[in-house]
Amino acid sequence: MVDICFYFQVHQPFRMKKYSIFQIGNDEKYFDSTKNQEIMQKVTKKCYLPTNKLMLELLRKHPEFKIAYSISGTAIDQFEKYSPEVLDTFKELAKTKQVEFLDETYHHSLSFLYSKKEFYDQVEMHTQKMQKLFGVKPKVFRNTELIYNNELAEYVEKMGYKGILAEGADHVLGWKSPNFLYQPRNTKKIKLLLKNYKLSDDIAFRFSDKSWPEHPLTTKKFGGWLNKVNGNGICVNLFMDYETFGEHQWSDTGIFKFMKGLPAELLKHPDNQFKTPLEVVNSHEAVDELHVPHTVSWADTERDVSAWLGNKMQQAAISRLYAIEEEVKQSEDKKLLETWRRLTTSDHFYYMCTKWFSDGDVHKYFNPYETPYDSFINFMNILNDMLIRLKTSNSQTGIEKAKVY
Amino acid sequence: MEILMFGWEFPPMKSGGLGTACYDLCKGLFKQGTKVTFVVPRLPKTIKSNFVKLLGANQYAKLTEVDSILTPYMTSNQYLDVYDNLDVATKQNYGKNLLAEVKRYTQAAIKITENENFDIIHVHDWMTYEAGQIAKEKSGKSLVAHIHATEFDRTGGNPNMEISHKEYLGLNAADMIIANSEYTKDNVIKNYKVDADKLRVVHWGIAEDSPSYHLNAESPFKDSKVVLFLGRVTIQKGPDYFVDMAEKVKKYVPNVKFVFAGDGDMFPKIVDQVMERDLAENFVFTGFLRGEDVHKAFQMADLYAMPSVSEPFGLVALESIKNGTPVLLSKQSGVAEVLTNAFKVNFWDVDEMANKIVSFLNHPALSHDLKANTIEEAKGFNLDDPAKKCLDCYDEVKKW
Known part of the structure; x- marks a missing residue:
């Protein structure tokens, strides 16, 4: 038997507005509410609403069909602000009991790599939001962009999670297969689910690529590939951005039609069944220990963290952001803390990525800035303004001003 | 392939990027095995100390002299300043204003071209366009007009009407126009109503190392x-x-x-x-x-x-x-x-x-x-790429 496990990532960052040095000290608004609203409403129309509708139909039609979501807190906040109808449809999906919700950092941040305390707080915020919205406490954790290492598994186990997700990167697996459960090193119970990146990316990245020899991808063809896992594994983890449907792959590529026919096609094989991540974790033992001393992620061909932390600008920006964490928290200014947290969102660092910039690829598509340099300038200007506000906020307590420059 | 090229500056005597561009293009074409005869208004006397360098240039471009005080990007007023400072004897050799000077250049250049063999005529910016047009009429060869800067660029949008008219005539008479960017191409289409189909873009390069x-x-x-x-x-x-x-x-x-x-x-x-x-x-x-x-x-x-x-x-x-x-x-x-x-x-x-x-x-x-x-x-910029693209243009225009 093979457990087919779908997990979809739903995320939108709070994009910053254009903020120049001349605004530092006299403009407290950092985010581009017009653009954020525009993008949220566009993606709602193209992806969230039609895909949720399709998933609901599929779940009703096939009681065996199961899926999982991880929805970032910054996406939820923006649903509440700009597209509350999307949250309603997620709640409907939750009612089917065929849907599992995972936990992540509320602000879709890289906090685990910079501050365990902040990481803990953001995960806690997310758990509470899940309970409030869907009435469930997630038991499986996925970190931002599937960023993962041994230490994370150990930490998250202590927080009480039963499962954790990671990329099935070749350099981590070696000869091992992503189609089994693994035991992260130095853990006792928590189990590791690995993304089958080949089959996942066939849908998420290659589906509409006309230069791909397998184009066009049919449910039959995909089913054929997936069925080959039978006898060679216990699960196939199909992890992808939810925006694959209708946003990254536009409706006219046939992606919705493909998804609509996929569960029925996969269920044709008597040994296939759908399970949510927690169900997979509860049904199988780990076949082996997996040792991941170096951090992996699901990004780019490198499958490392270089998309967010690869250059000096990214490193300078993020270390300066976390350098003021304590001060921001001591200020007891809730609004300021929330603003600071919105700056921790990984997208801001992704925009500064210079890797592949000259080739103009996927990074460019998702980047609201003309260049990574513009993105860095904007971020640092905002951070500098925040310092001034922090100083004002802390002036009574006499806390020293941190230096950003 | 042999190219007859009309320009008005060649290093080391130059005041703008155009001289460098022409020099680099000739160098690149030479490397591709193309012979270029390059007609400049004059070979300045002050060139002595750098003469070795110019000889080097001669290896790939046969420099021919036309007597003129024309220098690039000169406005009519600047021309008059130079003209006024000449002694009377020298003055007799030169036209009174920039446009008259262009006329002199055009006539003198034609005499030279009668003795040259070539397959394509390639002209650089408006001052040489008329020379190119006449050379085309005489030889029946294809004319490629290179546009490095329009009069609109040089004057911040306040063109000298006579000059822009010459630009207009030259561009429309050319079989093919090579613009040095999409930006220039758009300006040419916008300002001179030329047929977009005969426009090609060749971005400039630069010596890979030096x-x-x-x-x-x-x-x-x-x-x-x-x-x-x-x-x-x-x-x-x-x-x-x-x-x-x-x-x-x-x-x-x-x-x-x-x-x-x-x-x-x-x-x-x-x-x-x-x-x-x-x-x-x-x-x-x-x-x-x-x-x-x-x-x-x-x-x-x-x-x-x-x-x-x-x-x-x-x-x-x-x-x-x-x-x-x-x-x-x-x-x-x-x-x-x-x-x-x-x-x-x-x-x-x-x-x-x-x-x-x-x-x-x-x-x-x-x-x-x-x-x-x-x-x-x-590291990605060199002289071969633009020269190869120009050669492609020559090949293409010959078939038109």
């Missing part, structure tokens, strides 16, 4: 960052926007140095502005630089700013990156189409220019990453 790139000149301003202006001090290059930017940057980076290299009709005005705005301590004027001094200026600078109002290509930006110096480019430039690791701003957006420059000067991480990527990207 000893001049490695002079390791160091800035004498040890405690200050240097922002460089380098170009003709004319309305086209936006020197006044540079001063506006400098005034704003100084408020954030008080000890910044602005090295201002170049000469031109707006120079006195710029000096006045610098004095009026209390920027004297921050500005260093070098006058017109040539040869290795240009490279040294780039190497000493932390950032080169090119706030051009209209820059058909902007070869100077490629010189800057070859010398390892990051650039801030006006979006109204052709070079902005081919450089990705660069700051790009609208020339009028002085605040944004200052925003970027202040950030660049204040954040070592930003200057480090931009510089590193600039150096990497610079």
Whole structure:
């Protein structure tokens, strides 16, 4: 038997507005509410609403069909602000009991790599939001962009999670297969689910690529590939951005039609069944220990963290952001803390990525800035303004001003 | 293939990027096995000290002289200034104004071409267009008109009507037009209503490597960052926007140095502005630089700013990156189409220019990453690519 496990990532960052040095000290608004609203409403129309509708139909039609979501807190906040109808449809999906919700950092941040305390707080915020919205406490954790290492598994186990997700990167697996459960090193119970990146990316990245020899991808063809896992594994983890449907792959590529026919096609094989991540974790033992001393992620061909932390600008920006964490928290200014947290969102660092910039690829598509340099300038200007506000906020307590420059 | 080329400057005598561009193109074509006969208005007498270099040029371009005091990017007034200063005997050899001079160049050039063998006529900018048209009529060969800058670019949108009319006639008479950027192509279509189908774009390149790139000149301003202006001090290059930017940057980076290299009709005005705005301590004027001094200026600078109002290509930006110096480019430039690791701003957006420059000067991480990527990207530019593209154009036009 093979457990087919779908997990979809739903995320939108709070994009910053254009903020120049001349605004530092006299403009407290950092985010581009017009653009954020525009993008949220566009993606709602193209992806969230039609895909949720399709998933609901599929779940009703096939009681065996199961899926999982991880929805970032910054996406939820923006649903509440700009597209509350999307949250309603997620709640409907939750009612089917065929849907599992995972936990992540509320602000879709890289906090685990910079501050365990902040990481803990953001995960806690997310758990509470899940309970409030869907009435469930997630038991499986996925970190931002599937960023993962041994230490994370150990930490998250202590927080009480039963499962954790990671990329099935070749350099981590070696000869091992992503189609089994693994035991992260130095853990006792928590189990590791690995993304089958080949089959996942066939849908998420290659589906509409006309230069791909397998184009066009049919449910039959995909089913054929997936069925080959039978006898060679216990699960196939199909992890992808939810925006694959209708946003990254536009409706006219046939992606919705493909998804609509996929569960029925996969269920044709008597040994296939759908399970949510927690169900997979509860049904199988780990076949082996997996040792991941170096951090992996699901990004780019490198499958490392270089998309967010690869250059000096990214490193300078993020270390300066976390350098003021304590001060921001001591200020007891809730609004300021929330603003600071919105700056921790990984997208801001992704925009500064210079890797592949000259080739103009996927990074460019998702980047609201003309260049990574513009993105860095904007971020640092905002951070500098925040310092001034922090100083004002802390002036009574006499806390020293941190230096950003 | 043999090319008859009409131009009006060839290094070391030049005042703009065009001489370099023609020189580089001939060099690139020579490497591709193409013979070029290059007609210039004159071979200056002052060339002696650099004569060896010019002989080198002769290896790939047969230089032919037409007696004229024509120099590139000369306005009619500037021409008259030069003309007035000539002695009476010399004056007899020259036309009274720029347009008369172009006529002289055209007639003299035709006599030369009667003796030459060629397959294609290739002309560079308006002053040579008429010569090209007549050569075409006489020989029946295809005419390729290269447009490096339109009259609209040179004058900041206030063209001399006679010159723009000549540009119009030349461009429309050509079988093919080569523009040095999409930006120029669009301007040509917009201003001269030419048939877009006969337009091709060939972006300029630059010598892949040169000893001049490695002079390791160091800035004498040890405690200050240097922002460089380098170009003709004319309305086209936006020197006044540079001063506006400098005034704003100084408020954030008080000890910044602005090295201002170049000469031109707006120079006195710029000096006045610098004095009026209390920027004297921050500005260093070098006058017109040539040869290795240009490279040294780039190497000493932390950032080169090119706030051009209209820059058909902007070869100077490629010189800057070859010398390892990051650039801030006006979006109204052709070079902005081919450089990705660069700051790009609208020339009028002085605040944004200052925003970027202040950030660049204040954040070592930003200057480090931009510089590193600039150096990497610079490796991709050479002279072979544009020459090959021109050859493709010749092949194509011959079939028309």
